Amino acid sequence: MEPACLSxxxxxxRRRDNLRRALELLDEHAxxxxxxxxxxxxxxxxxxxxQPDFLNLAARAExxxxxxQLLDACLEIEDRLGRVRxxxxxxxxxxxxxxxxxxxxxxxxxxxxxxxxxxLRRFVLEPLAGITPNTVHPRLxxxxxxxxxxxxxxxxxxxxxxxASAVWSDxxxxxxxxxx
Numbered sequence: 001m002e003p004a005c006l007s008x009x010x011x012x013x014r015r016r017d018n019l020r021r022a023l024e025l026l027d028e029h030a031x032x033x034x035x036x037x038x039x040x041x042x043x044x045x046x047x048x049x050x051q052p053d054f055l056n057l058a059a060r061a062e063x064x065x066x067x068x069q070l071l072d073a074c075l076e077i078e079d080r081l082g083r084v085r086x087x088x089x090x091x092x093x094x095x096x097x098x099x100x101x102x103x104x105x106x107x108x109x110x111x112x113x114x115x116x117x118x119x120l121r122r123f124v125l126e127p128l129a130g131i132t133p134n135t136v137h138p139r140l141x142x143x144x145x146x147x148x149x150x151x152x153x154x155x156x157x158x159x160x161x162x163x164a165s166a167v168w169s170d171x172x173x174x175x176x177x178x179x180x
């Protein structure tokens with residue numbers, strides 16, 4: 001098994017439910033074992049397309065899948081939850097991005113790892129730093145915390161959303177902390 005970091009976002013429909021269902025489907029998938037989930041952040045969209053704010057979170061998993069198989073699993077879950085790809089950077093029911101899978105560095109037509117924009121996005125790094133601050137970006141050689149600290153001030157506002165109950169909780173994961 002190797003570690004994997006994912007970023008999940010939703011800005012259409014029942015955003016919190018979309019995230020919860022995506023996490024459930026990820027953890028139910030053979031070869032994906034969720035180990036920690038960040039709190040939820042509400043963030044302004046990036047990319048210039050007018051659309052509602054996102055709910056974002058990060059997840060850390062251990063995977064028994066090759067990176068391309070993990071990508072296929074994420075795309076299958078997005079499809080199952082009703083994601084329709086109408087325009088780049090546009091609104092979506094669910095978005096599951098692979099950020100890191102072990103120390104893999106991949107640049108193919110289907111997959112780029114580490115995620116090519118993760119080090120530039122506060123809405124990715126802030127939740128990720130809450131659950132795995134010392135994970136090292138294999139290309140940049142810096143930890144998630146260091147990448148977050150290096151971001152310029154400003155950018156999209158990130159506001160912590162304190163849900164009444166955890167988006168994801170079971171016997172293993174509650175509010176970004178592992179339980180055994």
